[in-house]
Amino acid sequence: MSQIFRQHLEKFIKVSDDQFNEIMGYFETRIVVKKENVLVKGKICKHHFFVLEGLLRKFYINEKEAEQTVEFAIETWWITDNIAYERRAKTQANDQYRLIGVI
Numbered sequence: 290m291s292q293i294f295r296q297h298l299e300k301f302i303k304v305s306d307d308q309f310n311e312i313m314g315y316f317e318t319r320i321v322v323k324k325e326n327v328l329v330k331g332k333i334c335k336h337h338f339f340v341l342e343g344l345l346r347k348f349y350i351n352e353k354e355a356e357q358t359v360e361f362a363i364e365t366w367w368i369t370d371n372i373a374y375e376r377r378a379k380t381q382a383n384d385q386y387r388l389i390g391v392i
Contacts, residue, residue: 293341297365326383334373334380340364347382356383 294316295309304312318341321327328334330350338345340362347360347368359382362368370380 293365294339297339328370328380328383330381330383331379333377334370335377337367337369337374338362339367349382 291309291313294313295304298304298309298312316339319327327338328336328347342364344364345362345366345368346358347362347370348356348358351357360368370382372378373380373382
C-alpha cells in the first residue's frame with residue numbers, strides 16, 4: 290500500500306521518509322469485499338477514500354428507489370461525499386467498493 294500511495298503523493302510534493310511515515314499515521318488500509326458499502330446514506334462521513342486497487346462507485350438511491358451512479362474512482366483516485374466530509378455531516382450518498390481500497 291505505502292509504495293503506491295507514496296508514488297501518488299510524489300506526483301505533487303516531495304516527502305522525506307520521516308515525513309511520509311508521519312503522513313501514513315493518518316491512514317489505515319482496509320480490504321473490503323465486493324459490493325460492500327463503506328459510506329452509507331444517513332451516516333456521518335468521516336473518511337476520504339483512496340483506491341489502491343479496483344474500483345469505487347458512488348451512487349444515490351433516486352426517488353424511484355433505483356441506484357443512480359454519479360461517480361467512479363479508479364486506482365489512485367480519491368472519492369468521498371465532499372460536502373458531508375468537510376462538514377462532518379450525514380452523507381446522502383453510498384460508496385461501494387468493487388475490490389480493495391484504503392481509507
